[in-house]
Structure formats: structure tokens, C-alpha cells
Amino acid sequence: xxxxxxxxxxxxxxxxxxxxxxxxxxxxxxxxxxxxxxxxxxxxxxxxxxxxxxxxxxxxxxxxxxxxxxxxxxxxxxxxxxxxxxxxxxxxxxxxxxxxxxxxxxxxxxxxxxxxxxxxxxxxxxxxxxxxxxxxxxxxxxxxxxxxxxxxxxxxxxxxxxxxxxxxxxxxxxxxxxxxxxxxxxxxxxxxxxxxxxxxxxxxxxxxxxxxxxxxxxxxxxxxxxxxxxxxxxxxxxxxxxxx
Amino acid sequence: xxxxxxxxxxxxxxxxxxxxxxxxxxxxxxxxxxxxxxxxxxxxxxxxxxxxxxxxxxxxxxxxxxxxxxxxxxxxxxxxxxxxxxxxxxxxxxxxxxxxxxxxxxxxxxxxxxxxxxxxxxxxxxxxxxxxxxxxxxxxxxxxxxxxxxxxxxxxxxxxxxxxxxxxxxxxxxxxxxxxxxxxxxxxxxxxxxxxxxxxxxxxxxxxxxxxxxxxxxxxxxxxxxxxxxxxxxxxxxxxxxxxxxxxxxxxxxxxxxxxxxxxxxxxxxxxxxxxxxxxxxxxxxxxxxxxxxxxxxxxxxxxxxxxxxxxxxxxxxxxxxxxxxxxxxxxxxxxxxxxxxxxxxxxxxxxxxxxxxxxxxxxxxxxx
Numbered sequence: 001x002x003x004x005x006x007x008x009x010x011x012x013x014x015x016x017x018x019x020x021x022x023x024x025x026x027x028x029x030x031x032x033x034x035x036x037x038x039x040x041x042x043x044x045x046x047x048x049x050x051x052x053x054x055x056x057x058x059x060x061x062x063x064x065x066x067x068x069x070x071x072x073x074x075x076x077x078x079x080x081x082x083x084x085x086x087x088x089x090x091x092x093x094x095x096x097x098x099x100x101x102x103x104x105x106x107x108x109x110x111x112x113x114x115x116x117x118x119x120x121x122x123x124x125x126x127x128x129x130x131x132x133x134x135x136x137x138x139x140x141x142x143x144x145x146x147x148x149x150x151x152x153x154x155x156x157x158x159x160x161x162x163x164x165x166x167x168x169x170x171x172x173x174x175x176x177x178x179x180x181x182x183x184x185x186x187x188x189x190x191x192x193x194x195x196x197x198x199x200x201x202x203x204x205x206x207x208x209x210x211x212x213x214x215x216x217x218x219x220x221x222x223x224x225x226x227x228x229x230x231x232x233x234x235x236x237x238x239x240x241x242x243x244x
Numbered sequence: 245x246x247x248x249x250x251x252x253x254x255x256x257x258x259x260x261x262x263x264x265x266x267x268x269x270x271x272x273x274x275x276x277x278x279x280x281x282x283x284x285x286x287x288x289x290x291x292x293x294x295x296x297x298x299x300x301x302x303x304x305x306x307x308x309x310x311x312x313x314x315x316x317x318x319x320x321x322x323x324x325x326x327x328x329x330x331x332x333x334x335x336x337x338x339x340x341x342x343x344x345x346x347x348x349x350x351x352x353x354x355x356x357x358x359x360x361x362x363x364x365x366x367x368x369x370x371x372x373x374x375x376x377x378x379x380x381x382x383x384x385x386x387x388x389x390x391x392x393x394x395x396x397x398x399x400x401x402x403x404x405x406x407x408x409x410x411x412x413x414x415x416x417x418x419x420x421x422x423x424x425x426x427x428x429x430x431x432x433x434x435x436x437x438x439x440x441x442x443x444x445x446x447x448x449x450x451x452x453x454x455x456x457x458x459x460x461x462x463x464x465x466x467x468x469x470x471x472x473x474x475x476x477x478x479x480x481x482x483x484x485x486x487x488x489x490x491x492x493x494x495x496x497x498x499x500x501x502x503x504x505x506x507x508x509x510x511x512x513x514x515x516x517x518x519x520x521x522x523x524x525x526x527x528x529x530x531x532x533x534x535x536x537x538x539x540x541x542x543x544x545x546x547x548x549x550x551x552x553x554x555x556x557x558x559x560x561x562x563x564x565x566x567x568x569x570x571x572x573x574x575x576x577x578x579x580x581x582x583x584x585x586x587x588x589x590x591x592x593x594x595x596x597x598x599x600x601x602x603x604x605x606x607x608x609x610x611x612x613x
Contacts, residue, residue, distance in 0.1 A: 135439050
């Protein structure tokens with residue numbers, strides 16, 4: 001605020017002064033919002049297993065022949081965008097609660113790639129308390145071994161060796177070799193201008209990808225390390241764009 | 245602030261248009277006076293919380309990272325943090341507070357308990373350490389699993405053996421407690437009560453717990469001197485203890501396997517965090533400061549007396565696998581040497597810390613740096 005400058009204008013007719021002030025104020029407000037290339041994009045998520053929509057009451061069979069049901073599927077997406085233009089906002093996707101997210105992105109004219117990171121950048125893992133989607137309230141934060149759970153899948157399976165037949169994959173780890181954030185690039189045809197993007201999340205590929213995650217042998221992953229890392233290597237197979 | 249200034253200015257402009265010439269002059273004069281006051285006395289700053297500068301004691305190193313970098317330390321934030329620290333509402337049974345296991349008079353450790361009592365008579369898994377000089381640490385807990393002071397409190401608050409509370413319920417309780425909205429407003433500008441603010445306020449309290457007023461510190465500052473046997477003990481300490489329990493913090497903040505072996509709780513220490521076998525049975529090296537007030541000792545509180553600890557290090561089995569190499573060198577101490585060492589260690593007791601009203605329950609904040 002240039003208070004003194006405005007006040008110096010007291011010699012001008014007051015109406016003019018007021019008008020100048022309002023004009024200045026409006027100009028500064030307008031300037032902050034003008035971003036001509038940005039568009040509001042709606043990104044829709046369709047979670048499936050065995051070709052059926054994911055539902056907490058349904059039973060599925062993974063590609064390794066094990067039957068299971070899903071109680072929880074939550075994961076973080078960050079740095080979403082087309083080609084090299086990204087929006088650094090972080091989204092928490094809950095398969096049973098999030099149908100779509102909206103964000104401002106420069107929409108590409110031609111085909112290219114739609115990119116994002118599954119997981120939370122390491123800086124947010126080591127700089128103290130966070131809020132919004134990163135609030136520990138969301139149940140995606142380890143209190144005993146600081147860091148975010150980038151991907152959480154929980155459910156029931158008769159193949160699980162745990163007493164309660166519960167399986168639990170909390171995939172996290174943000175440093176060095178234990179990093180579980182994964183960059184994902186999906187080819188994008190860039191033909192329609194509807195500002196809608198449909199992403200298929202196929203859980204079948206969680207179990208079988210670069211490595212196998214077998215409920216019977218590994219019913220629980222809940223710390224950073226080699227097993228979490230190999231589970232994270234399967235992330236990229238989960239996602240694809242549904243061409244409309 | 246800018247918006248408020250804009251509104252005030254707009255109000256003046258409207259008044260100028262509608263008033264007669266004398267009133268106009270009065271308004272202009274009042275306006276000039278007001279603006280001069282606003283800009284040259286800095287009075288408007290008084291609306292925000294009062295900064296509480298973190299002071300590094302004389303001769304001490306700067307903290308490795310500034311824990312207040314994104315959490316400016318203020319009197320109001322500190323007071324809120326202290327109120328939360330002493331409030332049993334942070335636990336599920338609404339009785340157990342942070343201070344239940346981190347007792348004011350015991351340099352914020354649990355006096356005479358190997359494991360502290362959590363809610364419903366549950367035992368914790370490790371000995372509650374004293375809380376002081378936390379700003380110089382780069383990791384927290386015996387296994388170093390917590391990487392920032394702000395997120396440390398999440399562990400004890402939600403752990404089923406400790407305070408056993410959910411964050412949702414904690415927020416509900418605090419929001420419905422008339423004591424808190426004004427405290428949050430004073431500290432953070434509005435009455436919103438969030439996880440982030442709770443954690444930041446707690447970190448302002450715990451991060452400001454500085455213990456640097458022991459006899460040792462007085463001696464270092466030239467205000468006191470060691471008795472002859474304390475001086476001898478200091479020499480012994482420098483020879484045998486200082487590589488891990490380094491001055492002036494009396495810890496190097498690293499991890500070590502001191503040969504205690506696996507306890508009945510199968511506590512693997514740092515290995516649980518890193519997954520590395522070389523970190524098996526490694527635990528954070530604690531500070532020796534205030535040790536007279538923090539019995540029992542070791543990560544599991546398995547040694548009740550400090551003399552036991554000193555004896556232990558003189559008879560340690562150097563053939564133990566993975567024993568910290570530093571401990572493989574035998575420590576030979578006569579009974580007299582042990583007594584001298586003990587006398588020195590007792591000079592690390594800081595009663596100015598344990599009697600500091602700023603840290604006691606209640607609203608005292610009288611920081612004078």
C-alpha cells in the first residue's frame with residue numbers, strides 16, 4: 001500500500017482521488033488473476049478390478065488367483081499436468097469417495113503425455129506439520145517413522161495369513177533407495193476440447209506388474225523398504241487414459 | 245492489514261466529500277495524526293502475537309536446522325503449546341497429558357519409571373526421555389523415527405499404549421472447549437483449531453525448552469568453579485564419555501549399540517526404522533544433562549541407578565557382535581574414579597530449568613533474555 005502517495009493526492013478533487021484509488025485497486029486484483037493459458041480441467045477416475053467397478057461389498061480375484069475384497073483404496077497424486085506444464089497441487093484420491101478432481105492446467109493443443117507423480121514430494125515429508133490433504137487427520141501419515149503413506153490398499157482375503165484375514169498395503173518411504181513416489185506418463189491423444197479427462201485405475205495390475213504381490217505370502221506391508229519399493233514399481237501399470 | 249488500511253482510507257475519502265470546511269480540516273488533521281501514529285510507532289504490529297526469540301546459549305553451536313523456520317516462536321504460541329502439553333484432553337481417557345510422562349520436576353522425563361503409564365494402565369515400550377534442548381536434534385525418539393519436532397507429538401497422542409486418542413476426536417474436544425478458541429486466536433490470528441496448529445504450538449513449547457543453567461554451564465561461563473573431585477571427574481568424562489556424549493549438549497545425537505542386547509519386548513531400535521541389519525539394537529545416544537533427575541536409565545529403563553550404568557561400561561563384553569567400536573576399548577576406572585565421574589555428572593543438573601516458571605503449568609511467561 002502506497003499510503004503516503006495516495007494521501008499526497010488530497011490536493012486533487014476528492015472524487016478523482018477516489019476513482020483513481022478504486023481503479024488502482026481493481027487493476028492490482030485483475031493482474032493477479034489473469035492467466036490466459038490456464039483452463040479448468042476435470043479429471044475423472046474410474047476404479048476397476050476384474051473389469052468391474054470397485055465396490056466395498058464385491059469380491060474380486062487377482063491375477064495370481066487369490067480372491068479378495070477391498071475396504072480402502074487411497075493414494076496421493078501430485079504434479080499433474082500435460083507435457084511439461086504441471087500443477088504442483090497435491091490431491092488425495094479415495095476410490096470410494098473421489099469421482100473426480102478439478103484443477104487449473106494449461107490445456108495442450110496437440111497430443112502428448114499426461115503426467116503425474118503417485119505420491120507426495122519428499123520436501124513435505126520432512127518439513128514438519130502440514131495441512132489440507134496432507135493433514136495427518138487423513139490417515140495417510142506414519143507417526144512412528146515420519147512420512148506419508150503414498151498408497152494405501154486394505155481389504156479381506158481368505159488367502160491372508162493374518163488372524164483376521166485382513167490384508168494391508170501401506171506403501172510409503174521418501175528417501176534414497178526406499179523412495180516409493182513414482183512418475184507416471186500416460187499417452188494423450190489430445191483430440192477433444194471438452195476439458196474432461198477420464199483415467200482408468202485398474203487394480204488387477206497392482207498384484208502383477210514388475211513384481212508379484214501375493215496376498216498369501218505378503219499380506220502386510222507397512223514400512224518403507226525393499227518390499228514397499230517393489231510394490232511401488234507396479235504403480236505405473238495401474239493407470240491409463242480412457243479415450244472418449 | 246492492507247485491507248484494513250484500504251477501508252480506513254475509503255472511509256476518510258467519503259467523509260471528505262460530505263462535510264463542511266471546519267469539520268473537513270479536523271478530519272484531515274486527525275487523519276494525518278492517525279497515519280503518522282500508524283506508520284511511525286508501529287502500533288499496528290501489536291495486534292499480532294509477540295515474538296519469543298529463540299536464544300542460543302553462550303558458547304553453544306547453532307541448532308543444525310531452524311525448527312522455527314516455518315513456525316515463528318511467539319509468546320502466545322508458546323502459551324498455547326504449554327496449555328496443550330499439560331492438558332489431559334489430548335488423550336482418550338482425558339486424564340493422561342504429555343506432562344504425565346514428561347514431568348516438569350524431572351526435566352520432563354518420567355521419574356523412577358522404566359516404562360511410563362499410558363491410558364488404562366498400559367505400559368509404553370520405552371523409557372520416556374527428558375525433554376530439553378530439542379532444537380539441536382535432527383531426529384526424535386529412541387530410534388530416530390521422527391524427523392521433525394512438529395510431527396513428534398503425533399506419536400504419543402495416537403499411540404494405543406500412550407494417549408490413545410484419534411486426531412478427529414482431539415479436534416472435536418478442543419473445539420468444544422471454551423478455553424481454546426481464544427488461545428488459538430491469540431497465537432495464530434483466528435480461532436480455527438487444526439492439527440497443524442496444535443502440532444506447531446506444541447513444538448513452540450517443547451522447542452523452547454532449553455536447559456543451559458547447570459553448575460557445569462556456570463563453570464564454563466566463569467561464574468563458578470569445579471571442586472577438585474568434580475574437575476577430576478570432568479577429565480575422566482572427557483577421556484571416556486565425550487565422544488558420544490559430546491559437549492555442550494552432552495550427546496552427539498547419533499545412534500549406538502551399547503551391548504545391552506535384545507530385551508523382552510524384542511526392541512530392535514533403529515532397525516525398525518531403516519530396515520538395515522547394521523542398525524539392529526542401535527538407539528539414540530541420550531544427553532547426560534540432568535541425568536540425576538531422569539532415572540532409570542537406558543532406552544528400556546533397565547538400570548535404576550547411574551552407578552549401575554557407570555559400572556556397566558567398565559565391565560562391558562567387548563566380544564559382543566555389533567557393539568559400538570568405541571566401546572570395545574576397555575574403560576578402566578577405580579572406585580575413586582567412578583565417584584569422581586559421578587560428582588562431575590551431577591554438575592550437569594540444571595535446577596534453573598526444573599524450577600523455571602515459564603515451563604511450569606499455568607500462565608507464567610516471564611522470559612527475560
